[in-house]
Amino acid sequence: xxPKMDSGVLQPGETLEHDYDLQKDLLPEEVVGIMDQxxxxxTAWHEGYPLSQNLFTSVHLDRLLWPEPRILxxxxxxxxxxxxxxxxxxxxxxxxxxxLIKCCDRVIQTVTSRDYYExxxxxxxxxxxxxxxxxxxAEIQQELSHCWEWLVGELGTQYNISNDLRRALESRLGFxxxxxxxxxxxxxxxxxxxxxxxxxxxxxxxxxKSNHTLGQPVPEAFSPKLQRRLASTVxxxxxxxYTFDEAIQKMTLLCEHSLETIQAIDIRSxxxxxxxxxxxxxxxxxxxxxxxxxxxxxxxxxxxxxxxxSSVLQRDLEELVFTEDTVLxxxxxxxEMSRSSLIPHDPRALIAKTxxxxxxxxxxxxxxxxxxxxxxxxxIRRMLCHSLREFDHLMADAEIFDxxxxxxxxxxxxxxxxxxxxxxxxxxxxxxxxxxxxxxxxQPDELVxxxxxxxxxxxxxxxxxxxxLPFTRRRHxxxxxxxxLREASSVGRTVDYVDAMVKEAxxxxxxxxxxxxxxxxxxxxxxxxxxxxxxxxPALRYELRMKPFLLTVEPPTPPPFEEYRxxxxxxxxxxxxxxxxxxxxxxxMAADADDAVKMAKAEFAALKKLGAKAARCEAVEDAWKKNIxxxxxxxxxxxxxxxxxxxxxxxxxxxxxxxxxKVEMPEAWKRYHDWWVVPKVIN
Amino acid sequence: MSNERAVGxxxxxxxxxxxxxxTDNRMFEGQMKCTDRDRNVILALTHEYRPPSEEAIKKxxxxxxxxxxxxxxxxxxMGLVVVPGEHITKIELEDRSLNQPPVL
Numbered sequence: 001x002x003p004k005m006d007s008g009v010l011q012p013g014e015t016l017e018h019d020y021d022l023q024k025d026l027l028p029e030e031v032v033g034i035m036d037q038x039x040x041x042x043t044a045w046h047e048g049y050p051l052s053q054n055l056f057t058s059v060h061l062d063r064l065l066w067p068e069p070r071i072l073x074x075x076x077x078x079x080x081x082x083x084x085x086x087x088x089x090x091x092x093x094x095x096x097x098x099x100l101i102k103c104c105d106r107v108i109q110t111v112t113s114r115d116y117y118e119x120x121x122x123x124x125x126x127x128x129x130x131x132x133x134x135x136x137x138a139e140i141q142q143e144l145s146h147c148w149e150w151l152v153g154e155l156g157t158q159y160n161i162s163n164d165l166r167r168a169l170e171s172r173l174g175f176x177x178x179x180x181x182x183x184x185x186x187x188x189x190x191x192x193x194x195x196x197x198x199x200x201x202x203x204x205x206x207x208x209k210s211n212h213t214l215g216q217p218v219p220e221a222f223s224p225k226l227q228r229r230l231a232s233t234v235x236x237x238x239x240x241x242y243t244f245d246e247a248i249q250k251m252t253l254l255c256e257h258s259l260e261t262i263q264a265i266d267i268r269s270x271x272x273x274x275x276x277x278x279x280x281x282x283x284x285x286x287x288x289x290x291x292x293x294x295x296x297x298x299x300x301x302x303x304x305x306x307x308x309x310s311s312v313l314q315r316d317l318e319e320l321v322f323t324e325d326t327v328l329x330x331x332x333x334x335x336e337m338s339r340s341s342l343i344p345h346d347p348r349a350l351i352a353k354t355x356x357x358x359x360x361x362x363x364x365x366x367x368x369x370x371x372x373x374x375x376x377x378x379x380i381r382r383m384l385c386h387s388l389r390e391f392d393h394l395m396a397d398a399e400i401f402d403x404x405x406x407x408x409x410x411x412x413x414x415x416x417x418x419x420x421x422x423x424x425x426x427x428x429x430x431x432x433x434x435x436x437x438x439x440x441x442x443q444p445d446e447l448v449x450x451x452x453x454x455x456x457x458x459x460x461x462x463x464x465x466x467x468x469l470p471f472t473r474r475r476h477x478x479x480x481x482x483x484x485l486r487e488a489s490s491v492g493r494t495v496d497y498v499d500a501m502v503k504e505a506x507x508x509x510x511x512x513x514x515x516x517x518x519x520x521x522x523x524x525x526x527x528x529x530x531x532x533x534x535x536x537x538p539a540l541r542y543e544l545r546m547k548p549f550l551l552t553v554e555p556p557t558p559p560p561f562e563e564y565r566x567x568x569x570x571x572x573x574x575x576x577x578x579x580x581x582x583x584x585x586x587x588x589m590a591a592d593a594d595d596a597v598k599m600a601k602a603e604f605a606a607l608k609k610l611g612a613k614a615a616r617c618e619a620v621e622d623a624w625k626k627n628i629x630x631x632x633x634x635x636x637x638x639x640x641x642x643x644x645x646x647x648x649x650x651x652x653x654x655x656x657x658x659x660x661x662k663v664e665m666p667e668a669w670k671r672y673h674d675w676w677v678v679p680k681v682i683n
Numbered sequence: 684m685s686n687e688r689a690v691g692x693x694x695x696x697x698x699x700x701x702x703x704x705x706t707d708n709r710m711f712e713g714q715m716k717c718t719d720r721d722r723n724v725i726l727a728l729t730h731e732y733r734p735p736s737e738e739a740i741k742k743x744x745x746x747x748x749x750x751x752x753x754x755x756x757x758x759x760x761m762g763l764v765v766v767p768g769e770h771i772t773k774i775e776l777e778d779r780s781l782n783q784p785p786v787l
Contacts, residue, residue: 001707001770007761008709008731015736016757128760231760 007228007235018223020059022077025087028161028169032215034060035096035172036208036244037222042100043247044240046107046254046290050123052230053240055104057222060097065129066229072098072139075132088150088159092169095143098132099176102140105131106183107292114298115371117379122291128231137184144177168211175204182258198259202252209248250290257285257293263619264300268308272316273497273616275301279373281623284674288377298374302367313359313366319616320423321416321468323494324475324487327351327409347408354408358401358417365390369428381435385548388428392552394421413471419464422554426461430454430508432548438674444665445530446545447677448523448568451516453546453558458509460556465502472498496614500607504615507603511635511676514596516568518642521589522679523574524582525645527663530574538565583649590646597642601635604628633672637680644681693718700777701726705770709733710756712777713764722768729764732756 001009010016026034038061041054055061060077069075075098077090086094108124108131116122132140151170161169182197227236242250260282267275282289282297289297302309314328322328332352338345368390372383398417405412413419433454436442442450472495479488522528533541539561543550546558558564571585572578579585607615608628617624648661664680671677684692702712703724713729735743735754743752 001705001767008733009707015738016733017736017739229757229759231762233761233764 004235007233016225016228018059018220018225020220020223022059022063023090026089026093026218027216028089028165029214029216030218031089031093031096032165032168032172032211033217034058034093034221036212036215036247037217038097038100039208039251040242040244040247041222041240042104043242043250045104045123046292047242047250048120048122048291049240050125051104052125052127052227052232052234053237055100056127056129056230057224057226057239058097059221059223059226060093061101062226062229064094064097064101065131068130069132070134072132072135072143075135088147092147092151092173095140095147096172096176098140099144099180101131102135102137103176103180103183105133106180110183110299111291111295114295114302114374116291116295117375120379121294121376125232137180141177141180144173144180148173148177164211165214168208168214171204171207171211175201175208178204179255194262195259198255198262202255202259205248205252205255209245212244212248253287254290254293257282257289258296261293261297261300264297265304267619268301268312271319271616272312273319274619275312276373277615277617277624278619279370281617281620283373283377283380284623291376294374294376298371301370301374309367309370310359310363312370313363316366317417317420319494319497321413321420323472323491324479325409325412325416327355327405327412327416351405351408354401354404358398361397361401362394362421365394369424377435378439381432381439381441384428384432384435388425388432388548389551391421391425391428392554395425395554413468419467423461423464425552425554426457426464429457429549430461433457434675437677438668440668442545443531444528445523446541448516448519449542449564450545451512451519452564452568453549455509455512455516456556458505458512462502462505462509465498465505469495469498469502493614493616496610497616500610500615503603503607503610507600507607507631510596510600510603511631511638514593514600514638514642515676515678517589517593517596518638518645518679520568520570521586521593521645521649522663522681524571524577524586524589525649525661526574527661527681587646587649590642590649593642594639594646597635597638601632601639604631604635608632627673630673631676634676634678637672637678638676641679641681644683648683696776702775702777703766703771704773704775705766706772711761711764711766713761716763719768722771724766724768724771724774725763726766727763729761730758731761732758 003009003011038055038058041058044054045051063077063079064075067079075094076086077094078086108126111122112124116124118124148170151166151173178197178201182194182201185194185197222239224236224239227234264275264278267278279297279301283294301312318325318328326332326348329348332348332355335346335349335352337349337353365387368383369387372380372387375383395418398421399415402415402417405416406414433450436450437447472491476488476491476495479491519528523530542558542561542564549558559567570589571582577585608625612618612621612624615624645661660683662682664682666678666680668674696715697717699715700712701715701724702710703726704710710732711726711729712732713726716725716727718724734756740752740754743754744750
């Protein structure tokens with residue numbers, strides 16, 4: 001029999017049962033030791049390892065969970081034995097374990113209620129064991145408070161344990177109590193209660209860290225053998241070990257991230273663009289938020305009554321194309337369609353119907369976009385590739401709706417719905433490319449093309465925004481003239497927002513253009529290594545890279561390969577440039593790149609001046625500022641690189657390689673900004 | 684038995700519940716899905732049953748004081764498994780007719 005193929009096979013002399021006595025009275029030190037080990041295993045589970053390789057190796061948890069307890073009293077360490085009063089230390093450990101199991105149950109419920117990827121994010125497999133799902137949380141809380149009261153009360157003080165140990169046990173019980181309460185809240189409950197819970201949980205973790213050394217590890221209380229009794233054909237696998245410090249650090253981060261997600265509820269009801277910037281800031285945390293906080297965020301975005309999420313979509317339209325527009329006037333929805341064919345419909349009722357039809361058409365794609373942003377970082381990029389195609393297909397429909405609207409409402413931006421859809425599509429294309437840089441999808445010699453493509457997209461985006469801006473400005477002036485202050489300030493915010501987005505898009509286009517030119521230049525100077533690719537053709541590689549965008553039907557679609565090649569090879573083949581006066585052409589390219597980076601820097605600086613509020617990022621102002629600062633640093637670094645190359649080109653006439661130049665590509669973690677791969681050119 | 688009859692016999696076992704004992708005395712009970720010339724058997728919805736170890740029996744006898752004690756087999760659900768033919772010591776077919784009233 002092969003132990004690798006058969007999870008049930010026993011080695012000669014090996015027994016199925018562990019030889020740990022669960023009825024033995026535990027010392028307080030041992031209880032602390034077991035609790036801390038359990039926390040390490042819980043962390044491993046949150047990090048994505050299956051329960052079999054961590055928590056389910058605990059003899060205590062195994063006894064509590066199998067056979068499945070129907071009532072809480074059945075979940076005890078001395079099952080099937082005549083009931084005898086349990087030693088208090090064992091009882092404390094039992095309460096801790098019960099709460100731990102209930103926390104796990106809650107985590108699984110939260111994660112599975114949202115989109116997640118079992119093989120990438122989180123293992124929800126419980127091996128046919130129910131994690132006390134049937135048992136009420138209040139009962140477990142009661143058991144915890146009972147132990148807590150005993151510990152701090154008179155009885156506990158008579159018990160022979162030191163004050164330090166008592167405090168260690170207190171903080172562990174307190175941690176479980178607050179964590180369990182925090183995990184049991186949902187979006188329907190008053191949130192001011194949730195906020196302090198996560199904070200207190202994090203403080204308990206700090207206490208636990210300081211008195212961890214008081215505990216005494218009990219390795220016998222954990223056995224990988226227990227995996228043999230789980231409903232699984234997988235043979236026992238090695239147990240995943242985390243150190244206690246790591247566990248505390250990761251769990252503290254989990255609390256902080258969970259705490260942060262609560263803000264989403266307030267932001268959701270105030271601004272769609274704000275929610276978007278918040279979600280991006282959350283997803284960009286390093287280390288990346290774990291599956292549980294991400295699911296929590298998704299449940300806050302989508303949770304609550306169904307109209308709560310659909311109002312986000314409506315607000316999104318309002319913030320970009322319909323600010324203070326009669327199209328979204330709530331009054332429109334109060335007017336009935338005429339029932340007689342002789343009386344024409346009220347145009348306002350028709351507007352409401354058109355908008356409702358459009359919202360119904362788009363709501364699924366829109367929800368998909370948001371659930372994409374709650375995934376892990378790599379998933380976000382891959383799912384955006386699908387999402388952008390959905391938005392692409394929507395554009396044709398949006399045009400039809402726009403034509404209907406055009407006849408109904410005169411004072412409205414031309415093609416508002418198509419503009420909105422197009423804008424969202426372009427942003428997603430940009431994100432896909434930029435996440436590609438972040439995740440090092442592209443080889444150094446592909447950067448010329450990808451930055452060129454990014455600059456194309458960003459230019460299209462600011463063209464769209466510049467279509468919105470004059471109209472919004474006119475509307476703002478009109479309201480201001482009429483002294484309609486509320487309307488004027490609301491349109492004024494949109495003007496600021498669109499203006500900020502224009503600056504951001506322009507800066508992105510310019511910096512991307514600069515980097516594309518700079519990389520092309522470095523190729524002509526033969527400073528970048530090009531790997532040998534005997535089995536692939538440039539045209540096919542181009543098709544592969546552009547695949548997510550080639551399938552879109554609306555412009556901008558990637559150009560045919562010849563055109564792309566011509567754009568990225570302005571002076572012909574990198575090995576044999578076909579320019580009459582090569583050194584002059586190279587100089588001109590360097591000057592172009594230099595100009596572009598200067599302008600990009602000016603745009604980003606202007607954006608910084610407009611401030612986070614204008615960009616509707618006030619909720620994540622710090623992250624926003626940091627992001628702008630990193631983009632500005634990238635501009636500075638790009639500026640240094642271009643001017644070094646420019647100087648070298650001027651000093652050196654002729655095509656031979658300027659001897660003193662050397663190029664270093666920065667590693668992903670050394671970049672100023674994840675999305676900007678700026679080479680370091682050393683003279 | 685001719686090849687044709689053998690195939691016919693094995694075919695009618697498909698979907699029936701089998702109990703297969705292997706060399707270390709464990710039993711696997713599940714629906715037969717297929718078999719091959721090496722007597723490997725694939726069972727679906729399988730449960731694994733393990734007889735109590737000798738030590739556990741000794742301990743139980745010592746505790747109860749009488750020589751006839753009942754100890755349960757420990758069992759777990761496993762799902763789809765392949766039982767290698769070389770380890771099989773016994774194959775039993777569940778006879779539903781004893782437990783259930785005949786269908787009229």
